[in-house]
Amino acid sequence: MRAVRLSVVTAAATAAALTAVTGCTEKSDAKGGSGTIEVTAADTECDTSSKSVPAGQVTLKIENKGSKATEVEIVFPDDRIVSEKENIGPGTKYTLTAEVKAGSYEIACRPGMKGHGVRQKLTVTGGSKVAKRDPRLDKAVAAYREYAQEQADETLPKAKAFAEAVKDGDIAAAKKEYAPSRLGWERTEPVAESFGDIDPLVDVREDGLEEGQDLEKDWTGWHRLEKSLWQDKKIGATEKKLADRLVADLTDWQKRVGKAVITPTSMANGAKELLDEVATGKVTGEEERYSHTDLVDFKGNVEGAEKAYELLKPVAGENDAALTKELDKQFTALNTLLDKYRTDKTSYDFVSYDKLGKSDVKDLQDAVNALAEPLSKLAAAVVK
Template identity: 75%
Template sequence: MRPVRLSVVTATAAVAALTAVTGCAEKSDAKAGDGAVQVTAADDSCEVSKKEFPAGHVELAVENKGTKITEVYLLFPDDRIVTERENIGPGTKAKITAEVKAGSYEIACKPGMKGDGIRQKVTVTGGTAAAKRSPEMDAAVAAYRKYVQTQADETLPKVKVFTDAVRAGDLEAAKKAYAPSRIGWERTEPVAESFGDIDPKVDVRADGLETGQKWTGWHRLEKELWQDKKLGPDAKALANALDKDLADWQQRVGKAEITPTSMANGAKELLDEVAAGKVTGEEERYSHTDLVDFKGNVEGAQHSYELLKPVASKNDPALVTELDKRFAALNKLLDTYRDGPDSYEFTSYEKVGKAERKELSDGVNALAEPLSKLAAAVVK
């Protein structure tokens, strides 16, 4: 889920981790390409260098001049996400490459990563096609679309095992089914988030709620199971709502806007999810099943990368060599925390010490930096 829910205790550490993941490489870049749309984010403003630009491959060169971690989005008029970059630390820069068709859009900066953000309307001019694609790009998009649909299809029966246990009042069975029910979601989270309205229903944490928002979804039930140690009177209704909302996700995922650049950016977003929620222990704060989510995020990022690899290999072979190395190293490190014969049995995160968490964070950072360059490599 979008990592906006930082407690006071963990905020300082999280800012440092996120800056390492999202800002260090970009910060050294003196300036972006001449054709880039400059986006300057602050605590109370969001300035763009041009409000009209041609369709095709568009680069947003973002600089956060504020004091808060921010997010930047390029949005369709109905708030679906074209592309985004979360967790841009104060004083850092980020580059986002996206494939954009002609039409009306909004660029939104979200200081503190909450709310609707500060928005600027922009117009993309030109024909209906955003950019020419090679057969390899088309094949990657088609394969990824099949992948996300398969993940959604396979998630629903696993969720039903979880929700059936909740409805039956069987706490131990529900606990056992909880983490497996989330794997498909974690692998493809950026696509789910692109719809805008599903993620807040199924994957929000208590401190990420907007004013007036009712808390529903996985984490509400996670709290009841592990912290409250009992299911509340609305547990059955919550289970029913989770089934319904995820069925909605399953039906809509096949219609998601997917491009080679959104796949590459989504892979980077998944690593940001790991840095902001899993490494810090914030995501699964009651169940401590963070490493299962961690593995799902990494698998999803790697799948996108592998599909784009034929294109990236031609355009930037050195980057591909580095990404192969970093994915292998992070997967090897994760394997040391397996806690059973099942591929998704991992050590409870509360048993992972500070030094080990630092090692995991370093592994994520080492992968995230080159992964942030994948979208640009794909469209060279």
């Protein structure tokens, strides 16, 4: 779940505005080398070491020198995301590897992970000289694209069941349908987020709204209804309209999944993003703060990450056998731990997250961290 973005401006307007208002500056192209860009993020700046790189593998060496956690993205001018890394804490570094075709892009730093961000234009040159990709990776991308579409297709009827329960005024039935309606989304969230405009409509939390947005007018989606069902304990005309809006927005998502930009590295980076989602939202109990169905989301994130990994594993295993051995071990450990909290071993019914003790939460945090560290190396192993 990302914070809401500001409205996407046109590519021309963005280009004109960058120099004047963003504080985004360029450094000499000498640093970093071919395909590598050093990105220094701060609260009001986004300095990059290069404005042009050849098509193929692009590596962002990111350092956050600001006072806020930031998100760094490679984006198309229309704000679709090629690749991203969220939650880069103050004083920390991260290396993001992506496959990028020839064309015009922007590098965006989003301090506080909100808003349009501070941006720098990036030109990716060539295209015809890109090294031929292992055909197994093309098959992995095709299979993952099919998986993402399946998840969207399966989500829609579940979301409709949830919406119908809301519109019927049946709070108990709506609560029952709520968590299952989110599973497909949670499994493939990085794909949905790549469009930029869908996630803020369906999955934003109350504190994720932008400054100046109106809580009553601008907060839509699952979590708005979650609050109504569990905290306010009411369904009125507003909730019924929001239910219809949720189905409409998810239908839009379902239709657009096939157009998502998916590469082997975006799959690998997306798997890591899903674990980051767990670490920053699910383990803390913040994501489902009213329903406490965090473990359902947690399991969905882990399943989505594991699916991407399994598809990439044949190539990654050849390039780094020790890494895939460790990933196998840590995925098994985390799934085994999650199974402890199932109330029905044949379904996605889990213990309410507020019933977990501090030691339970600590065990989950440790397991997530143990998996996240080697998972951050998957993208590099895929493109070796």
